[in-house]
Amino acid sequence: MINTVYRLIAPRQIRSDFVDLTIDEERVIIRPTYLSICAADQRYYTGSRGRVVMKQKLPMALIHEGVGEVVYDPKGEYEVGTKVVMVPNTPMEKDDVIKENYLRSSRFRASGFDGFMQNVVSMRRDLIIPFTLDPEIAVLLELTSVGMNAVETFKKHAHERRRTIGVWGNGNVGFVTALILRKAFPDAKLYVFGVQERKNRYFSFADETFLINDIPEDLKLDHAFECVGGRGSEAAINQIIDLINPQGTINLMGVSENPVAINTRMVLEKGLTLLGNSRSNYDDFKKSVDFMEEYDDVRDYLSTIISEIVDVKTTKDMIKAFENDSNNDFKTVMKWDI
Template sequence: MINQAYRLIAPKQIRADFVDLKMDDENIIVRPTYLSICAADQRYYTGSRGRVIMKQKLPMALIHESVGEVVYDPKGEYKVGTNVVMIPNTPMEKDDIIKENYLRSSQFRASGFDGFMQNVVSMRRDLIIPFKMEPRVAVLLELTSVVMNAVENFKKISNERKNVIGIWGNGNLGFISALVLKKTYPDTKIIVFGVEEHKMAYFSFVDDTYLINNIPSDLKVDHAFECVGGRGSEAAINQIIDYIQPQGTISLMGVSETPVGINTRMVLEKGLTLLGNSRSNYDDFKKSVELMETYPDVCEYLSTIISEEVVVQSIKDMHKAFEDDLNNDFKTVMKWDI
């Protein structure tokens, strides 16, 4: 079957390519309906990943956050029109110890092979999950699953004292982390630390918010989640080290393109655990679907961080979505109508 993939061929250049679509009994054909732009997509779109990486990765269709409708299931297990979330992490093997999203052999859409900017997508049967919530909000399931992965890791590693959890970063990742943590630990005080005062109003469900230059000197957190990334991650991690209690866990979630320097002396003195988190797997998606379907208010809160919805009917519309996203406070969603 011939399909069209809308591939980035150079910074800010998208081309429509005709590609062969895999068809067999184990693959289901899905038509994307909503796509969400991630910071990783923007790094490719703007060319900030660097010349060597761009040369290795491109041409490539972007976007790893997407939901869609089943177009064809050769086994008939899914009805045509069923809403499904598509899992971008594609494991190639199983390991009894290492989670599939950390296996070096796993492939990830929009990071080495085509993402979801296509007319239709051929998905392995084990990489789609049906859902019932509004697709416009369900497109945030991928980012929610990334947070779910981090929270599940945190549960296994962290100590039992969880009176106060701090979240550094008041962007998309910080918002969803705060939301998932508040549902997971309803009796725990959740505090968000950020740099943009106008965004703090969105965090109405947490217990406290502070600007990072106005934190009480006597405030302490038992554990922390770093959701800053980029150039600000170094300052965020070191501030966390200052305010965290001994033997606390720092869950690192923000992505930085360059190495960051941290105060290892105090990491040692306080006996801290630094826990790396990246991407997610089927179980994380499944738990995220259950969370959003169990708690209607989760979907209501998530809908507030959709800053803009761009109807995409042409490559020109794709460029508009990416350009607008650079100036949006939170999520830019594309309604895929191409």
């Protein structure tokens, strides 16, 4: 079977390629319905990953956040039209200790092999999860699973004093992580720290929000989550180190292209724990589906961070979505109608 894959071939250039589609009993054919643009996709689209990385990765179909509908299941386990979320992390082995999203052998959609910008996608059946949600909200499941991965890791490693928790970064990752923390630790004081008051207002479920240059002098935190990334991650991490109580946990989630300098002296003096978090696995997705299906208010809150839905029927529409995304506060979603 021939499939059409929409691949980035150079910054801001998308090409339609025809490829053979893999069909066997362990794969289910999914038609994407909604795809969400991530900051990582934008770094490829704009070429900001750098010349060497771009040369290694391209041509490649973007997008690792997507939901779709079953169009063919050779085993008949899924009915045609079943709504499913597609897990982008593709483990190639099992490990009894290391989580699959951290195994160096795992492959990840839109980071080394084709993402979900395709007419149909051939998915391993162990990497799809059915849901009953509105797909316009369910497209945020991958983003939610990243926050779920970090919060679950935090639960395992952080000490039990969890009275005050801070989240640095008022973007997409910060929003979903704070929302998960609100439900996981309802008695904790939840504080959000950002650089834009306009975006801070979206975090109405938090106990309080602060601008990073206007924090009360006596404010202290038991634990913190850094969801800033990029150039701002260094300042965010060091501000957390200043404000966090001894033996607190700093959960790192922001991606930076360059090394950052942190105050290791105070990390040592306070006995802090730094936890790295990246991507997610099947279990994180399953917990995210249950999370979104259980709470009406969670779905309502998530709907507020969808800045724009772009109807996509042509490659010109794809380019429009990526260009618009750079000006949107939160998520740009493509309604995939190719």
